[in-house]
Amino acid sequence: MPDLADVLRQGADVTTGLPDMQAAWSRAVRVRRRRRLAGSAAAAAVAAAVVAVVGAVADLGPPTPPQPVMTPELVPAEPLPPYPGPLLADRTYDAAVLGLPYRFSTTDSRWTLAAREPGWLSLHRGSTRLNIQRWDAVYDPAAARPEEADALEVPTDLVGWLTSHPRLDVRSQRTVVVAGEQWRVLEVGVGTPLTTPPPECGSSPCVLLGRTGIEPAELLASERALIHVPVDDTDRTVLVVAYPERASGPGGAASALIASLDERPLP
Amino acid sequence: MFTRDTQPPLDLESFCHAEHPRLVRLLSLHTGDVETARDLSQETLVKVCVHWRKVRSLEVPQAWVTRVALNLATSHHRRSAVRRRHTADTGGDTSPTSVRDDEGWMVRAAVASLPERQRTAVILRYFEDLPVDEVADLMGVSPSAVKKLTARGVDRLRVLLAIEDLEVPHA
Numbered sequence: 001m002p003d004l005a006d007v008l009r010q011g012a013d014v015t016t017g018l019p020d021m022q023a024a025w026s027r028a029v030r031v032r033r034r035r036r037l038a039g040s041a042a043a044a045a046v047a048a049a050v051v052a053v054v055g056a057v058a059d060l061g062p063p064t065p066p067q068p069v070m071t072p073e074l075v076p077a078e079p080l081p082p083y084p085g086p087l088l089a090d091r092t093y094d095a096a097v098l099g100l101p102y103r104f105s106t107t108d109s110r111w112t113l114a115a116r117e118p119g120w121l122s123l124h125r126g127s128t129r130l131n132i133q134r135w136d137a138v139y140d141p142a143a144a145r146p147e148e149a150d151a152l153e154v155p156t157d158l159v160g161w162l163t164s165h166p167r168l169d170v171r172s173q174r175t176v177v178v179a180g181e182q183w184r185v186l187e188v189g190v191g192t193p194l195t196t197p198p199p200e201c202g203s204s205p206c207v208l209l210g211r212t213g214i215e216p217a218e219l220l221a222s223e224r225a226l227i228h229v230p231v232d233d234t235d236r237t238v239l240v241v242a243y244p245e246r247a248s249g250p251g252g253a254a255s256a257l258i259a260s261l262d263e264r265p266l267p
Numbered sequence: 268m269f270t271r272d273t274q275p276p277l278d279l280e281s282f283c284h285a286e287h288p289r290l291v292r293l294l295s296l297h298t299g300d301v302e303t304a305r306d307l308s309q310e311t312l313v314k315v316c317v318h319w320r321k322v323r324s325l326e327v328p329q330a331w332v333t334r335v336a337l338n339l340a341t342s343h344h345r346r347s348a349v350r351r352r353h354t355a356d357t358g359g360d361t362s363p364t365s366v367r368d369d370e371g372w373m374v375r376a377a378v379a380s381l382p383e384r385q386r387t388a389v390i391l392r393y394f395e396d397l398p399v400d401e402v403a404d405l406m407g408v409s410p411s412a413v414k415k416l417t418a419r420g421v422d423r424l425r426v427l428l429a430i431e432d433l434e435v436p437h438a
Contacts, residue, residue: 003434004421008394011374012292014301019287019312021280028316114324196407199318199335205407 087112088123095121096266100132100237102179105260108253120212128254129242133217134235135210141165145196146208154210154236158229159184167192167207168219175231178239179263182231189245190221210238226250228258279319283312286329290336296390297340299379307343311336333395334405337387344383377427384408385420392417393436 092105099118108125115122119134137151138161155161163170169191176185193205198216200208205221219225219242228239241258243250287308294304314335315322322328378386384406391402392413403410425433 001432001434002430003436004393004424005396005436007374007424007428007430007433008296008378008390011371011378012296012394013371014292014295014304016288016291016308017305019283019309021283021312024283024309024312024316025279027313028319031313031317115320197334199314199331200321204404 092260094264095132096264099266100134101263101266102132103260103262103264104257107256107260110253111257115215117213117215120215123257125251125253127244128250129240130250130254130257131217131240131242132237133210133212133215133240134237135217136212136236138210139208139216141167145194145198151211158236158238159186162186162188162209162227162229165207165209167194171224176228178228178258179261181263183228183239184231186227186229187224188219188227189224190219193221210236221245278323279316282323282328283315286315286332287312289329290332293333293390293394294336294340295375296378296394297337297386298343299375301375303343307336307339310339330401330405333391337405341383373428377424380427381420381423385416385423388413388416389420389424393421396436 087109088106088111090106090109092103095102095104098116098121100121102121111123111125111130113122114124114129119136121132123130135154138154138158139146140150140152143150159173162168163173163186167190169189170186171189172187174185176183190205190207193207194201197205198208200206200216201218201220206218207221208216208218209227210217217238217240219240222245223242224245224247225240225242228241230237239258239261241250241254243254249255290308290311291301291304294307295301298304298307311332315332318331322331325331378389381389387406388402391397391405392399397405399410399413402413406413408416421433421435425431
């Protein structure tokens with residue numbers, strides 16, 4: 001009796017040849033350059049638009065009193081290690097090289113540097129992701145399957161945009177002080193994920209929110225996130241802590257790292 | 268050592284070399300044409316190169332690669348359908364481009380003639396040997412939909428291949 005798997009294997013018994021890696025890599029480099037240029041142009045347009053806007057971010061909902069945050073003792077900052085790096089040693093690091101005016105400290109030797117790009121720092125600890133990301137653009141919430149063309153200018157009222165995002169489930173919001181600045185923090189989950197998860201999300205249902213260069217800020221349906229949006233800042237630096245939906249919170253290590261953030265003038 | 272803009276990283280290169288044969292076989296079933304499968308596999312690997320940092324951090328990067336390859340195959344089918352309609356309208360050459368030079372051709376042609384979702388479900392379930400839940404995840408449908416799609420696909424293959432007693436694994 002013929003077996004379907006055997007029949008399919010017979011159909012797939014073909015000469016596969018070898019991939020042309022040189023051609024694939026060359027094309028990939030061209031694609032990335034093109035996208036980076038497109039991202040820079042969008043960022044310049046967004047920056048110009050933001051500068052032109054007079055007014056503050058709308059403060060939705062009743063504010064809670066700012067929470068005091070411990071300031072770490074100032075120690076000489078280490079330059080960020082190259083990516084991909086090993087576990088970060090417990091030190092204070094400076095993100096100025098990425099154009100981000102922050103220093104941060106790690107204290108439990110379990111954080112890894114998952115990405116470092118201009119305007120984007122990503123730290124992982126187990127299934128917790130902490131991203132500091134200056135968004136160049138946001139993805140159109142109405143797009144069923146966001147592509148490059150569906151990137152929009154970052155709205156002036158980013159908190160309002162997130163709150164009214166049809167695919168997000170905003171559960172709570174409050175105001176906190178991090179690195180001496182006030183930030184509005186939204187606790188969000190994914191309400192309605194994209195029907196067809198884009199490659200950026202692997203095979204997982206997700207929502208694409210903002211973008212830095214070509215790197216999207218995604219939230220998986222299996223995650224919850226604390227999205228921090230600066231209240232008075234206009235450079236659209238967003239701090240996102242994503243953690244498993246089933247967890248009660250991002251955990252003490254993430255809170256400690258956020259608490260360690262120290263804003264420093266860029267050189 | 269590699270120069271970032273001229274040479275792919277070594278781990279990327281070995282990943283692509285390992286994935287390429289799997290992709291060509293999967294895509295040759297999906298498209299029914301080996302040359303097209305090789306082209307689409309190459310196209311998939313370009314996307315792997317573009318997104319390598321993200322791909323390498325995934326728990327199961329092969330799932331991402333499979334999804335991209337199937338998306339490309341779907342786009343290819345749509346473009347081919349438009350071309351076929353255009354060729355038929357203009358009375359152009361409609362002869363098949365595939366060379367029927369091996370015994371597997373009948374199987375590839377039969378699988379490739381299945382409706383899109385049945386074809387994908389059958390290939391992922393019985394060629395890639397993925398569990399129903401993973402197929403459902405990759406296709407963005409429910410597990411029960413996967414079972415229906417594979418059942419219909421297999422019924423159709425029995426007819427197309429004239430194998431009434433075709434045995435189905437895990438059935």
